[in-house]
Amino acid sequence: EIVLTQSPDFQSVTPKEKVTITCRASQSIGSSLHWYQQKPDQSPKLLIKYASQSFSGVPSRFSGSGSGTDFTLTINSLEVEDAATYYCHQSSSIPRTFGQGTKVEIK
């Protein structure tokens, strides 16, 4: 099973600040890494697929990078509405796995 480890677990950020979340895979997964945003009491929403491809309708301030074992989600100029928990997810192999999540709080 591929283990995904996100860091940090929690981040408190002021609006307009830049946010960087990392996801490390226990073995190489190529670019088969996706990022999801989950707001309280909502279902997850796809932000970035295959490490760097923005999903339709996602604001341009969200971007992703990386390949192999190390990946990054960047939120440029954080907005209040971006308060959420962010998860990485791999589709390289079964069982699919998720990172433990990174909660982003607005200061």
Next chain:
Amino acid sequence: EVQLVESGGGLVQPGGSLKLSCAASGFSFSDSAMHWVRQASGKGLEWVGRIRSKTNNYATAYAASVKGRFTISRDDSKNTAYLQMDSLKTEDTAVYYCTRMTLIPDDFSLDFWGQGTLVTVSS
């Protein structure tokens, strides 16, 4: 508009069974692989399993934590996926989401999710 609507959640005793449904609309359901993901209260996301399309022989796969107890099926004539849960344990208590794998060839991301249904396993 893609819609996934889960139903069938509720309270069940340990050792009991429950069957969840996921009604799909707004896309070609028969062509799409469907996944189930769960989330215990205050916890992260856990992949449960998936069923592929008829083209891929309705192949299923499960997480180790549910293998042998849960069964995923689908009825393409009803645009519905199912999660049959048997021998339920208290640790199966969670919100269960159905989610579809994108229809884009060679793209295995999960692009749309339902609103979830709560399963509580307790005596």
